[in-house]
Amino acid sequence: MRIFDTKVQHLKYKVLREVAREAWADRLGETAIDIPKRIVPGKIPTMRCCVYKERAILTERVKLAMGGNKENPNVIEVIDIACDECPMGGYEVTQACRGCLAHRCEDACKFGAITLDAQHVAHIDKSKCKECGACAKVCPYSAIINHKRPCENACKVKAITMDENCAAKIDNSKCIECGACVYQCPWGAISDKSYILNVIDLIKKSENNTKYKLYAVVAPSISSQFTYAKLGQVITGLKKLGFYTVVEAALGADMVLLEEGKELAQKGFLTSSCCPAFVSYIKKNFPTLVPYISHNLSPMGMISKYIKDTTPDAKVVFIGPCTAKKAEILDEKVKPYVDSVITFEELQALFDSRDFDITTFEEGVLDNASYFGRIFARSGGLSDSLKESLKEQNIDFDLKSCACDGIEQCKIALMKKNKNIGDFNFIEGMACVGGCIGGAGCLTHGEKNKAEVDKYGQKRGKFFRIVSSRIFNRVLFGFEISISSRRFPFEK
Numbered sequence: 027m028r029i030f031d032t033k034v035q036h037l038k039y040k041v042l043r044e045v046a047r048e049a050w051a052d053r054l055g056e057t058a059i060d061i062p063k064r065i066v067p068g069k070i071p072t073m074r075c076c077v078y079k080e081r082a083i084l085t086e087r088v089k090l091a092m093g094g095n096k097e098n099p100n101v102i103e104v105i106d107i108a109c110d111e112c113p114m115g116g117y118e119v120t121q122a123c124r125g126c127l128a129h130r131c132e133d134a135c136k137f138g139a140i141t142l143d144a145q146h147v148a149h150i151d152k153s154k155c156k157e158c159g160a161c162a163k164v165c166p167y168s169a170i171i172n173h174k175r176p177c178e179n180a181c182k183v184k185a186i187t188m189d190e191n192c193a194a195k196i197d198n199s200k201c202i203e204c205g206a207c208v209y210q211c212p213w214g215a216i217s218d219k220s221y222i223l224n225v226i227d228l229i230k231k232s233e234n235n236t237k238y239k240l241y242a243v244v245a246p247s248i249s250s251q252f253t254y255a256k257l258g259q260v261i262t263g264l265k266k267l268g269f270y271t272v273v274e275a276a277l278g279a280d281m282v283l284l285e286e287g288k289e290l291a292q293k294g295f296l297t298s299s300c301c302p303a304f305v306s307y308i309k310k311n312f313p314t315l316v317p318y319i320s321h322n323l324s325p326m327g328m329i330s331k332y333i334k335d336t337t338p339d340a341k342v343v344f345i346g347p348c349t350a351k352k353a354e355i356l357d358e359k360v361k362p363y364v365d366s367v368i369t370f371e372e373l374q375a376l377f378d379s380r381d382f383d384i385t386t387f388e389e390g391v392l393d394n395a396s397y398f399g400r401i402f403a404r405s406g407g408l409s410d411s412l413k414e415s416l417k418e419q420n421i422d423f424d425l426k427s428c429a430c431d432g433i434e435q436c437k438i439a440l441m442k443k444n445k446n447i448g449d450f451n452f453i454e455g456m457a458c459v460g461g462c463i464g465g466a467g468c469l470t471h472g473e474k475n476k477a478e479v480d481k482y483g484q485k486r487g488k489f490f491r492i493v494s495s496r497i498f499n500r501v502l503f504g505f506e507i508s509i510s511s512r513r514f515p516f517e518k
Contacts, residue, residue: 029254029374031470034214037073039375040065041084042222045091046379049226054092061088083108087217094219100198101219101352102205109193109215112175116157119148122169131161131170180210182433183307200310204303204433204457205349205466218349218466222376224366225343229268238339239270243329244392245346246276247403247462249482251370251469257482258389263382264345265390275344276395278329279402279411282322287415289320290452291423295443297453298408300324302354304436304455312440323359325402326351330363341365345373347465350457369467403479405431405461408454426450432459
């Protein structure tokens with residue numbers, strides 16, 4: 027049974043699992059140093075040049091699993107010792123160069139970086155090359171290629187550069203903490219900090235939910251994960267871990283939809299606020315558009331606020347695909363409502379740290395939200411749902427949505443708006459390609475995940491209104507809703 031896409035993910039998981047096991051047993055302080063040798067026993071290396079380097083890297087992974095560098099505000103960190111296998115990169119002339127007579131590459135280079143040898147074969151002087159790519163564009167044989175590091179290629183905000191030791195370096199002023207580099211680095215040299223110890227601590231201190239009630243808020247993209255089991259078994263697994271109950275973040279999405287429709291009609295133009303990486307991208311690169319970011323909390327924030335407003339002794343842990351959510355909970359508007367965040371990768375590690383075989387569990391129920399709240403997990407879902415929200419509330423507004431699939435599309439849409447061009451009045455921004463189903467903390471990534479999210483939403487039925495204008499209005503008027511029950515008490 028294959029749970030993860032890559033062996034890098036599996037290695038990361040093994041570290042998280044061992045750290046969690048020791049934390050449950052209250053002996054992590056004494057045994058953390060032994061974890062690398064437990065994962066890489068013996069003297070034969072399996073990944074690197076020697077077992078000693080493997081263990082040194084694993085030691086750094088253990089530190090990240092325990093919360094990482096507290097002085098670094100970024101939730102994404104580079105493991106320096108692991109980042110030494112990639113070439114310098116940049117433009118190179120390959121053996122496909124035929125030594126032609128046209129010399130278009132030489133003519134196209136404005137910096138004198140290209141010279142020709144006696145056989146007319148081109149050579150690039152790295153000290154002069156500005157990596158503009160002009161030579162590659164004009165080569166008739168496509169003999170000049172750009173060797174870009176996987177992490178640099180994955181980072182569409184250009185936050186990753188190389189330091190003097192040729193190791194990756196993250197510019198925190200540019201980084202939006204989306205985690206694209208985490209998933210794409212083939213060496214696992216970039217990783218997100220884990221708050222798994224915080225979650226274990228919250229579970230323990232709840233004393234079986236007698237001191238406070240511990241809520242698990244799960245992202246709708248969970249429907250495309252844990253494919254080896256049924257979703258209801260995952261829900262039961264969460265309760266066996268020690269959570270009081272499990273609530274859909276999609277219910278928060280329903281709440282967002284109802285408010286966002288009103289805000290859009292009032293202002294005439296909005297960008298979504300659901301994706302924290304997208305919001306961060308706007309703040310760092312398009313400050314003039316900040317006033318147009320929806321003032322609603324994200325679905326995570328909305329439902330967590332509701333939980334804490336109605337249950338004063340509640341603690342909330344969000345579980346989803348997103349590394350940027352770990353940064354979002356540090357925002358002053360969100361911090362009071364969400365106590366910790368873990369990814370699906372980390373949840374798998376938690377299950378296995380308790381030796382749970384969730385496939386043997388009975389199916390629990392997760393039945394809070396509407397179809398429209400659930401499809402927030404994939405690109406275009408928010409736009410489709412916002413249209414429904416306007417319809418249900420009888421708001422006369424001609425929605426012209428621009429659904430952006432990945433940060434590159436987000437950039438194009440924001441640039442158009444900045445220049446007052448583009449026939450749209452709402453930008454749905456998703457930093458990850460595919461939407462939340464492409465998040466760095468997912469177990470699996472792929473087109474099939476979109477189908478699974480749609481299937482999950484359809485279990486509710488499109489006929490079921492956004493949960494729902496009449497229900498949300500009752501919330502506003504102070505009627506108590508039991509979010510731990512299968513259905514709302516006044517839901518037909």
